[in-house]
Amino acid sequence: MDDLVLSLLLSSVAPDIGGVLVRGEKGTAKSTAVRALANLLPSVDVISGCRFGCDPHAPDPQCPDQPHGHEHHPRPARLVELPVGATEDRLLGSLDLDRALSSGVRAYEPGLLAAAHRGILYVDEVNLLHDHLVDVLLDAAAMGRVHIERESISITHAARFVLVGTMNPEEGELRPQLLDRFGLTVEVRASRDPDVRAEVVRRRLAFDADPEGFVKEWQEAERELAARITSAREHLGSVELSDGVLRQIAAVCAAFDVDGMRADLVVARTARAHAAWSGRGTVTSEDVRVAAMFALPHRRRRDPFDAPGMDENLLDEALRDNAPDETEPPETDPDGGPDEGPEGGPEGGPGGQDPQNGPDQGDKPGGEPGGEAADRSGGPDRAEAPGQAAPQPSVPRDAAQAKSRPQEQESSRDDELRAPAPTQDAVSATNPFKVKSFKVPGLGKGTAGRRSRALTESGRTIATMPLGSGQTRGGRSGRVHLPATLTAAAAQQHARGREPGGPVLLRSDDIRLGVREGREGNLILFCVDASGSMAAKKRMAAVKGAVLSLLLDAYQRRDRVGLITFRGQEADLALPPTGAVEAARMRLDRLPTGGRTPLSAGLRRAWAVIGNERLRDPHRRPLLVLVTDGRHTAGEDPTRIAAEFARRGVRSVVVDCERGPVRLGMAGKLAAGLGGELITLDDLRAESLAGMVRGQVSQISERRVA
Known part of the structure; x- marks a missing residue:
């Protein structure tokens, strides 16, 4: 859980990191930890009456609620939850049908992305999110804005938020495009230490018995943590990132062969946040190591069969070989003999530390090998796990194939004709x-996917149906098709006594629902x-x-x-x-x-x-x-x-x-x-x-x- 807590805190210190993806087995309090973060975040100052939470010191010039007034007030930072079964309208916002039908006014009702602006957008079971919602999140996360062009509405508003997702890998993997949008990723698993597990149960029972008393008991500790977040945010702007450390970051990302430049940016931002969190004024190799452990594992994967994680030995080697010029490491034996001492890395950092050497390594923040963060990141377990001993995800499979080739060459047609052993x-x-x-073949009604044709909640409109016809997807109501609805009502306006310039007079039998065709899984x-x-x-x-x-x-x-x-x-x-x-x-x-x-x-x-x-x-x-x-x-x-x-x-x-x-x-x-x-x-x-x-x-x- 230390990994999870630290990654969430760093994202709170520097929201531009890009959020956190939490992967882990069921029952490890992933959702509980994320929801608890909202109480620690500093409040934000917003313009009074603005539904989009504009900053009074830097208002959005394209905000739909312009012009703004001069009044503003603080409000708690929001943690907005996006349910897996949410509709696209709920996420983006939609036409305010009540005002449209009663007053004939085209009004926009903001969605969850507007509510999450300058806060946290949390998606539980993010790997189960429908593809059409994932596409919307990708656009918003990339641009920091939401553009709505639908149903005669053209709206754009700011949507800068910290994206936090939790998932159980057993239930399916995440699309690579969305995976890359998460700045950091962390693997969580329940402790196997009986004392730790007993303490978890003890605290949970104490909360169930007296929730108010439990909250009061930990209130002071939470206040101190919230104050430290605020202090680190204020200190972040003054943290120095030297050219030598920046080059070290670039070299580490290149060594792990990650795609694009997003990894370099995320590692740099995370390293600065970790330095600010630790109270340092300069980014060190220690900060870079912690940042790389969070920012690189999910960017190394080329397909869902590549094991997550990374080789920490390779990371230490890349840090040591590309140490900043001002702190060059001493010469070492090329064979890695005993001449290579614990001071081989920059400033005594992770580059040259022996995981078995020195009893005080666990006291150093940031996690040198053998230290606290090495335990947090599952160092020994990751290094020994299958498929994690090399920087290229495909190497383990290739190595296994290379071992099998001599056996394959020995097999012949006689082997096939010979009676096989039982196993x-x-x-x-x-x-x-x-x-x-x-x-x-045919037209299905299954969950949205990318294989067979189906009636879905998103896709191209192929027909319209009257409300209550029962012929929409699964017999459920779909999205109102406004042009078809108005067309159906247009011929009846004179008979219904509509006055010139007055609102459109609609009845329930005028409403048409769009029938959409997409793809299903x-x-x-x-x-x-x-x-x-x-x-x-x-x-x-x-x-x-x-x-x-x-x-x-x-x-x-x-x-x-x-x-x-x-x-x-x-x-x-x-x-x-x-x-x-x-x-x-x-x-x-x-x-x-x-x-x-x-x-x-x-x-x-x-x-x-x-x-x-x-x-x-x-x-x-x-x-x-x-x-x-x-x-x-x-x-x-x-x-x-x-x-x-x-x-x-x-x-x-x-x-x-x-x-x-x-x-x-x-x-x-x-x-x-x-x-x-x-x-x-x-x-x-x-x-x-x-x-x-x-x-x-x-x-x-x-x-x-x-």
């Missing part, structure tokens, strides 16, 4: 690639054959690479994914449907192979999972991806259960894994029974499909010339 060790997947896009259920016929290392590595590529596509299209494997005599639900494709990748990595092929058991388990998900979300349509060579050597004939999938209209894709000069074509028969599409591993690649299309076009052109 064989898991093999690493090949590199993921861009895959063909699969869609569920689907349930992608992977059913993977892990039997002995798939156990040849080259084949299973290719199969895992294909599934990994499909998982990446599912992540980008905002689908829910599930993973079923079948081998021996039964099928196993390795991963229940979830939005966390990273969890599916981890299960896939550990997938063993061997045994017989219970294809019918895999299909029956898939049928049960699809049925359960339909009960939970009737509008989310499934897409079954069956990865197999089509053989079945255990259990009943799969023909009957396959026909049931076809009869119920479940969209299915069979990825044929059979290879070699002699092929039985059993996967093709299975695809025909399912009423689905058959595709080979080689044709799964999008570039292969593009090549096929280009080839067909070339043949057509040649025939026309002939």
Whole structure:
């Protein structure tokens, strides 16, 4: 929790850092900590009567409430919560229908972004936020303004806020564009120390027993913390960031190969805030290290399968190698021998500290190795975690593939023909690639996503419906379509006795709702054959690479994914449907192979999972991806259960894994029974499909010339 508290405090000292993303397991008080921050923030001075919270010393020249008066007053800093299920109108603001219908006046009703101006916008479960709301947040966070062009309204107003989000990675990852907008990120997990856990429970019980008394007990400590935030804010402008430290920041960001320049800016702002918080007048390497630990981990990730975190040893090396000129480190043994002492870093900072050397390292603020911040950032745990030992996210997978290549070269056709052992060790997947896009046919009504056509709350308007027709999305009312509403009422104005220049006379049967078409996310259920016929290392590595590529596509299209494997005599639900494709990748990595092929058991388990998900979300349509060579050597004939999938209209894709000069074509028969599409591993690649299309076009052109 120390990481979480420090990151929130630094964002309070310097709001231009860009906010905080809090990732962590459930039940770790993420939301509680964020909500408690509001009581610590200094009050803001606002112009009286301004609905947009303009600063009286620097009012927004484009504020819709202009002209402003001269009166102003202080108000507490706001923490505005954006619910996951909020509508775009609630976030941006909308036409004031009451005034429009009663007085014929086009008036704007501000939304949550206006309320969050000069405060905090908090999104719990931010990874579950709908894409159309994410797009709005991206624009507002990038520009510091909100532009509304809709329903005959043209409005712009300032919206500068600290964006704070909390999420559980098990429920799905965040879009890379929004992830980069968070200045800092922090990983939170519950303490495993029994004494700490007991103290948490003790304080919670004390609060439940006497809330007022508990608040009074900690009131003085909170006042001191709020006063320190105010002092650090006042001191921030005088903190010096030297050219040497600035170059060190740039070198560290370059060493970790982060995209763009936002990381450099965030690290510089965070380092200054940490120096101000610590009461220093100059930014040091210690401040840079703390800032980098918060600002860089989420910017190193290239895809959702890259493990979060960073290599602290590489960070210390980059800090040491690019120490400011005025504090050059002493020469050290190039072999890293015992001549390299604890004073090897700048000003005795983190560059040269030995994590095992010196009992007083934990007393230094900012967190040298072995110190308090190293514990906060999970130093040893991060360094030892799989996929975190190198600066490039792809290195761990490549290294694992390099280890598997000698084994792959030893495998031959004899290995495939030889009877496999009951269980064989898991093999690493090949590199993921861009895959063909699969869609569920028809027009769905599921949760907004990026795969199949659907009626959604956002998107292009394809029709209008009268209010109460029950034909809008899910039978619920959609957004009022003002032009269609006024058009329906226009022909009746004379008969209703409207006076010239008077308000439009509307009735409930005039109101029209817009029907919008967008894209939905689907349930992608992977059913993977892990039997002995798939156990040849080259084949299973290719199969895992294909599934990994499909998982990446599912992540980008905002689908829910599930993973079923079948081998021996039964099928196993390795991963229940979830939005966390990273969890599916981890299960896939550990997938063993061997045994017989219970294809019918895999299909029956898939049928049960699809049925359960339909009960939970009737509008989310499934897409079954069956990865197999089509053989079945255990259990009943799969023909009957396959026909049931076809009869119920479940969209299915069979990825044929059979290879070699002699092929039985059993996967093709299975695809025909399912009423689905058959595709080979080689044709799964999008570039292969593009090549096929280009080839067909070339043949057509040649025939026309002939």
